Amino acid sequence: MSAPTILSLGAGVQSTALALMSGDHGYGRFWDASARCNRLAHRVALGFRQALSDEMQVDHLCRNRICVRPDHLEEVTQQENIRRALPFRVTR
Numbered sequence: 001m002s003a004p005t006i007l008s009l010g011a012g013v014q015s016t017a018l019a020l021m022s023g024d025h026g027y028g029r030f031w032d033a034s035a036r037c038n039r040l041a042h043r044v045a046l047g048f049r050q051a052l053s054d055e056m057q058v059d060h061l062c063r064n065r066i067c068v069r070p071d072h073l074e075e076v077t078q079q080e081n082i083r084r085a086l087p088f089r090v091t092r
């Protein structure tokens, strides 16, 4: 596997330990230096604004998976996340 590409620092992210990288399925990843692991960037971004439940998913209201703007993100159930994504699914 190739090294992750560092795209930019996330807007509104205070910690210098976080770098936004391209990850699986187009979702951004933050490298968390203190925990020494990758975290889903959009979950980290919304986590700065509100506490997140492990059972809940974070939906991109703008449909852009790399986006980390908290005002473009909403915590929803998995069922709701799948329901919202259906109109955007590409069929071949």
Ligand SMILES: [Zn+2]
Binding pocket: 062, 063, 064, 067, 068, 069, 072
């Ligand atoms: Zn967005």
